[in-house]
């Protein structure tokens with residue numbers, strides 16, 4: 043029995059060897075053949091086992107890209123392939139890979155032979171499915187290595203597989219960390235959707251991976267849209283590659299049987315549009331693309347609630363992996379269902395039978411568009427694609443699409459044909475509070491995404507009628523949009539850094555600039571994240587956690603602040619004092635920055651013992667207790683700094699400053715009223731205006747009589763009351779909203795959400811003109827000068843100074859240049875008011 047078996051094995055081995063020899067010979071002859079004549083797979087030098095598997099899968103005739111690529115890839119040369127969506131690129135790399143292993147008589151025990159990298163988990167899963175089908179009659183082993191799975195289990199088993207299909211992040215993790223992962227045996231390395239593997243921030247990872255791989259290997263790069271940055275990958279990863287492109291054979295960049303059209307539809311009509319569309323095409327399988335996860339969540343919730351007679355699925359990067367796979371399989375199997383997705387579903391996914399692809403939001407660029415519409419009309423199939431563009435987006439986007447050989451037709455839809463939905467959506471929001479929250483988030487996410495889009499010829503957040511958009515989302519009030527405030531913050535940070543420069547001196551300026559640049563790159567990073575974030579592959583929610591609304595707004599903002607603060611604390615440990623100061627200036631919310639500036643300034647002048655340490659602790663404590671209220675935080679701060687004036691004292695001063703501001707505001711309001719009355723009287727002529735003058739004057743006297751001369755003096759020099767009015771207005775609005783935002787309350791930033799529909803730009807311009815706490819900055823500067831003149835400015839008794847305004851505190855308080863705390867405060871107050 044054993045003998046018979048051994049004999050059989052020996053025979054099959056000999057047969058294989060013979061077959062391999064024949065295949066090698068045929069491959070040599072392949073060079074001289076015209077690829078166009080290879081119309082069936084069995085005309086290629088492919089092993090029997092592979093052909094058998096392909097027959098089972100009904101892969102009989104090669105597609106154009108397969109005809110072009112296989113002759114080169116089977117010879118073992120590197121290839122760079124650029125072919126349309128749905129043209130069959132997967133088989134074009136899986137077949138040569140399996141054949142190379144077969145010809146090398148690769149055994150299971152020999153370890154890793156081939157790696158395929160795909161940018162998203164779903165795509166990796168899909169490619170792995172194809173690999174499994176093709177190797178079913180071979181003896182190779184394969185594994186899917188993607189995020190969201192048990193890493194520890196993978197560590198132990200990864201070394202035992204011959205073929206791995208991975209996402210870049212996970213592969214990188216194994217290359218860096220896994221002790222059992224030996225890549226020295228690798229023969230083939232394939233990157234699917236190579237351009238995306240680089241553009242999603244994986245470039246560094248890919249370079250690290252490539253450095254680890256053996257030089258003697260075959261590399262294949264595939265994509266439907268190759269961008270320029272792939273050139274670096276070609277240079278670093280390939281040796282003398284053969285370029286295969288199906289472009290020259292095709293008049294259009296998209297599948298030939300794909301009908302494409304576009305419609306003009308403003309943002310506020312989109313929900314009505316898609317609802318009407320889905321009602322009209324009741325029995326079609328439709329894939330709808332939106333830019334952000336939050337929009338996807340909201341729209342699928344609304345469409346499910348509005349009931350139009352079929353299942354609505356959603357897919358986006360915020361989902362747990364198992365759910366994503368479940369949805370993927372469900373959409374594969376369902377016949378006439380709708381899936382709302384972000385661009386996570388736009389790359390490579392091979393959903394069967396999709397009849398319509400609707401880009402409800404304009405894609406980020408032509409590449410994204412091509413991949414989106416490529417989900418239909420796959421492998422000689424038919425399909426239709428509809429692109430919705432706002433009037434603002436239309437001209438530039440259509441021009442760009444035409445330039446890239448995308449044939450589009452205009453589809454006219456009368457607005458009267460759209461179902462009026464606003465009130466129905468409102469009802470949904472009324473019944474389901476969770477959908478209300480979704481609507482608010484989706485609203486912000488949409489605008490934010492528009493704002494961060496690089497292609498400014500096409501995208502313009504200012505062109506959106508936000509009030510109407512909010513109504514169409516069923517929202518009664520237009521939510522505040524934080525990205526505008528972010529810009530304000532950025533601007534303030536710049537101003538603040540400027541103030542810091544004055545403190546730091548010329549030597550420190552470079553450090554500040556470094557940090558400014560770093561910070562800017564961080565902001566760019568954010569914008570990129572958001573921008574690329576519309577592609578939310580693998581793990582990411584493009585809006586991150588930085589948006590919120592309604593009652594959650596305050597908590598969320600606090601969390602964000604704390605999040606920033608912890609990263610700040612981390613950076614803080616790493617940097618020297620100058621950089622720390624700049625980090626504070628750049629990163630902290632205004633309120634904290636104002637306080638911390640004093641610590642920093644003191645630190646720089648050598649006035650405090652070790653404030654940086656204290657500050658770090660303070661930050662970490664704040665991070666530890668996100669639920670803590672302000673007073674607790676203040677308490678900690680004071681304890682940590684163990685200095686009365688530096689933090690708490692300044693707070694008291696600021697408090698007084700604000701009170702003065704209010705009084706000044708009141709006074710100036712009266713002045714203005716008096717001025718208007720006077721002018722009116724003047725117009726009427728006669729003596730009346732003198733009367734009015736007197737009346738108003740006495741009125742003013744009444745109120746001002748309450749002020750002491752010192753206050754009166756400083757009031758004259760206080761900043762523009764308009765700024766204070768705006769602050770107050772904002773506070774009121776936030777109270778009305780039931781939310782507040784620390785940053786807004788303290789930064790003097792401009793408030794949106796006044797439902798006026800005024801465009802963002804105008805508001806921003808207005809904001810730029812505001813003095814923006816310059817007086818406070820001036821104050822910091824002056825106090826520093828005063829402080830650095832003196833010797834030891836602070837003393838401590840280690841006691842708590844939570845009630846910094848109390849007498850006992852004053853008694854305990856430290857002195858600045860021998861002055862009592864009260865005197866210091868008065869001095870500071872004077873400086874704050876600009877009266878030194």
Ligand SMILES: Nc1ncnc2c1ncn2[C@@H]1O[C@H](COP(=O)(O)OP(=O)(O)OP(=O)(O)O)[C@@H](O)[C@H]1O
Pocket residue numbers: 100101102103104105108125126127128129130131132133265266389390391392416417420421
């Ligand atoms: N030779 C073939 N015969 C029959 N069907 C094929 C053949 N080649 C590919 N297909 C089928 O065509 C569809 C598209 O193939 P594939 O997913 O490889 O396309 P792609 O070029 O990778 O697309 P994308 O760029 O969107 O990722 C798949 O369903 C696949 O099974």
